[in-house]
Amino acid sequence: MTAASKENESMAKFDSTTAPSLKSWVESANAADCEFPIQSLPYGVFKTGDSAPRVGVAIGDRILDLAVLAEAGLLKCEAGVFAQPRLNDFIALGRTVWRGVREQISALLSHENQALQGNAGLREKALVAQADASMLLPVEVPGYTDFYSSKEHATNVGALFRDPKNALLPNWSELPIGYNGRASSVIVSGTPVRRPNGQIKLPDQERPIFGACRKLDIELETGFIVGVPNALGEPIPCEEAEQHIFGMVLLNDWSARDLQAWEYVPLGPFNAKTFATSISPWIVTMDALEPFRTAQPAQSPEPLPYLRHAGEHAFDIQLEALLKPQGKAEATTLAHTNFKYMYWSMAQQLAHHTVSGCNTRVGDLMGSGTLSGPTRDSLGALLEATLNGREPITLKTGEQRTFIEDGDELTLRGWCQGAGYRVGFGVCTGTILPAHLVK
Ligand SMILES: O=C(O)/C=C/C(=O)CC(=O)CC(=O)O
Numbered sequence: 332m333t334a335a336s337k338e339n340e341s342m343a344k345f346d347s348t349t350a351p352s353l354k355s356w357v358e359s360a361n362a363a364d365c366e367f368p369i370q371s372l373p374y375g376v377f378k379t380g381d382s383a384p385r386v387g388v389a390i391g392d393r394i395l396d397l398a399v400l401a402e403a404g405l406l407k408c409e410a411g412v413f414a415q416p417r418l419n420d421f422i423a424l425g426r427t428v429w430r431g432v433r434e435q436i437s438a439l440l441s442h443e444n445q446a447l448q449g450n451a452g453l454r455e456k457a458l459v460a461q462a463d464a465s466m467l468l469p470v471e472v473p474g475y476t477d478f479y480s481s482k483e484h485a486t487n488v489g490a491l492f493r494d495p496k497n498a499l500l501p502n503w504s505e506l507p508i509g510y511n512g513r514a515s516s517v518i519v520s521g522t523p524v525r526r527p528n529g530q531i532k533l534p535d536q537e538r539p540i541f542g543a544c545r546k547l548d549i550e551l552e553t554g555f556i557v558g559v560p561n562a563l564g565e566p567i568p569c570e571e572a573e574q575h576i577f578g579m580v581l582l583n584d585w586s587a588r589d590l591q592a593w594e595y596v597p598l599g600p601f602n603a604k605t606f607a608t609s610i611s612p613w614i615v616t617m618d619a620l621e622p623f624r625t626a627q628p629a630q631s632p633e634p635l636p637y638l639r640h641a642g643e644h645a646f647d648i649q650l651e652a653l654l655k656p657q658g659k660a661e662a663t664t665l666a667h668t669n670f671k672y673m674y675w676s677m678a679q680q681l682a683h684h685t686v687s688g689c690n691t692r693v694g695d696l697m698g699s700g701t702l703s704g705p706t707r708d709s710l711g712a713l714l715e716a717t718l719n720g721r722e723p724i725t726l727k728t729g730e731q732r733t734f735i736e737d738g739d740e741l742t743l744r745g746w747c748q749g750a751g752y753r754v755g756f757g758v759c760t761g762t763i764l765p766a767h768l769v770k
């Protein structure tokens with residue numbers, strides 16, 4: 332390949348809304364370490380004070396209020412979709428509309444554009460400080476599914492829960508394994524998480540006890556939001572599956588490992604994972620992620636035909652998990668990993684999910700599965716990092732942890748590193764409340 336064609340190929344990754352050279356008149360968006368540059372434009376739902384919730388886009392340290400812009404006639408879209416407490420109505424309008432709205436917002440925020448920049452009154456109304464806003468669950472989630480698509484994670488958990496000699500079960504390399512999760516307990520970042528009570532089978536006792544989970548854990552994941560649903564009985568082909576995805580979030584699949592170890596045979600996780608699943612408030616669209624597309628791990632054996640897709644289907648998204656004990660200023664990084672290590676792509680997950688004829692709905696949430704990498708510092712769950720509690724981690728504050736304690740604050744972060752800018756996911760955080768007392 333010549334230097335010129337290489338250049339052309341890499342330019343093809345960028346469109347008018349993702350060019351690295353783009354700058355905004357919202358100055359805070361131009362800092363190299365800003366999570367929300369003009370190339371990103373993630374969607375969320377927010378409110379300020381007693382005002383009604385509405386749809387906004389993050390830009391620098393501000394939120395652009397799309398309901399205000401639409402009302403003022405500066406943003407052309409179906410009436411009323413931004414003056415809503417959820418993004419579902421906007422998402423349901425489809426890809427062409429997502430694209431058109433993104434282009435309009437990008438233009439309005441770009442350096443030289445005066446339409447909003449030059450209108451002081453409207454600018455004041457339309458740009459809200461993130462510090463003054465509270466973020467809400469961005470979508471109504473009709474269904475939540477969680478996959479198990481990191482080979483490293485599946486191997487580590489298989490060894491800890493089952494047999495180190497046969498850690499990866501034979502079906503794992505043939506299909507993206509998943510379970511149907513609980514949509515009702517999907518919560519937005521910042522919502523506290525109550526430690527669950529449940530059945531725990533102690534090794535030295537014949538019958539389980541009932542009490543507070545002693546092995547509370549995180550799972551560092553991403554999730555994707557279904558934007559274009561499929562009808563019952565109509566599978567989504569793998570090659571087309573990415574077209575059905577609206578965007579991605581950070582996802583923490585809180586897990587009660589002691590409840591899980593006892594209850595999961597033979598139907599999989601139940602109460603161990605139904606009590607809370609946290610997601611980040613900002614949905615990063617697939618358009619914003621396109622420049623960070625990269626190859627997924629090589630797949631062997633070759634997947635069956637319905638799970639094949641040509642080209643690159645992973646994304647280079649750096650991910651971190653941090654733990655901060657109650658009352659402490661300093662957080663400790665538990666893991667640093669990358670979405671690109673995921674073995675089964677989001678397209679393969681969606682193709683497999685629907686191949687039976689199962690339908691999806693706008694707003695459905697699909698978890699990636701815990702994203703562990705190949706190294707000791709890239710393990711996405713404490714279960715793996717502490718070998719099921721056998722090897723405690725020492726925090727920067729000097730304390731030790733095997734699993735999560737009451738009052739601990741757990742935070743996930745994610746970002747794509749561009750040339751001179753980063754497309755960030757913000758944070759997905761939650762603090763643990765003590766379990767309800769068992770009488
Ligand atoms: O292997 C098991 O029995 C259990 C695995 C998990 O707990 C992980 C899970 O929820 C799927 C994932 O996040 O990868």
Ligand SMILES: [Ca+2]
Nearest residue numbers: 477550584701
């Ligand atoms: Ca999980």
Ligand SMILES: [Mg+2]
Nearest residue numbers: 584604607608
């Ligand atoms: Mg969960």
